[in-house]
Amino acid sequence: NAGVTQTPKFRILKIGQSMTLQCAQDMNHNYMYWYRQDPGMGLKLIYYSVGAGITDKGEVPNGYNVSRSTTEDFPLRLELAAPSQTSVYFCASFGRRWEGLAGANVLTFGAGSRLTVL
Amino acid sequence: KQEVTQIPAALSVPEGENLVLNCSFTDSAIYNLQWFRQDPGKGLTSLLLIQSSQREQTSGRLNASLDKSSGRSTLYIAASQPGDSATYLCAVRPSTGNQFYFGTGTSLTVIP
Numbered sequence: 001n002a003g004v005t006q007t008p009k010f011r012i013l014k015i016g017q018s019m020t021l022q023c024a025q026d027m028n029h030n031y032m033y034w035y036r037q038d039p040g041m042g043l044k045l046i047y048y049s050v051g052a053g054i055t056d057k058g059e060v061p062n063g064y065n066v067s068r069s070t071t072e073d074f075p076l077r078l079e080l081a082a083p084s085q086t087s088v089y090f091c092a093s094f095g096r097r098w099e100g101l102a103g104a105n106v107l108t109f110g111a112g113s114r115l116t117v118l
Numbered sequence: 119k120q121e122v123t124q125i126p127a128a129l130s131v132p133e134g135e136n137l138v139l140n141c142s143f144t145d146s147a148i149y150n151l152q153w154f155r156q157d158p159g160k161g162l163t164s165l166l167l168i169q170s171s172q173r174e175q176t177s178g179r180l181n182a183s184l185d186k187s188s189g190r191s192t193l194y195i196a197a198s199q200p201g202d203s204a205t206y207l208c209a210v211r212p213s214t215g216n217q218f219y220f221g222t223g224t225s226l227t228v229i230p
Contacts, residue, residue, distance in 0.1 A: 042222040
């Protein structure tokens with residue numbers, strides 16, 4: 001059970017380039033989220049999804065796009081990268097996780113993708 | 119809109135001390151509250167989850183409490199160790215809606 005997997009871990013982009021951050025979870029969770037975390041700052045929600053085919057904007061969606069064609073995958077697309085998009089990006093899923101016999105709906109994070117735009 | 123506050127922003131304690139981290143929220147209509155740990159340059163690791171109907175949860179040296187009526191949760195760390203040094207964040211899931219609301223974290227340093 002891998003949890004939430006993000007790729008790549010690190011990436012350097014030039015201004016104006018585009019790229020996709022990948023996120024996959026193997027827990028069959030319906031809810032998935034993309035956050036960005038700037039140095040010394042809190043987490044800001046970019047986009048989220050409540051199930052395959054359903055996405056919605058968060059607090060800071062400008063410059064990003066998402067899709068959710070399967071339950072497992074929730075890629076984040078950056079179009080025309082700008083220096084302001086330099087950040088650490090975290091993907092998370094929310095749903096049931098089992099610890100022994102007890103299950104609860106838990107928010108689980110990936111390890112993050114560090115993006116630098118020069 | 120739910121607002122989550124964590125005070126203090128930073129805390130430095132000597133090894134072995136018991137300590138309490140605070141998380142305050144403005145709307146008591148919550149589904150659950152989760153405490154996370156974040157090491158520098160790393161992701162968020164879940165420590166404890168408290169359901170709306172629960173008062174506290176314990177895991178090893180960690181104990182988290184929840185008082186919805188006062189809009190507070192505390193994370194108690196017993197016998198602190200240098201390895202406990204990290205940023206601790208709390209996240210609130212409201213009883214309605216699909217988003218989470220995060221505090222900005224308390225940066226803990228345990229001095230050997």
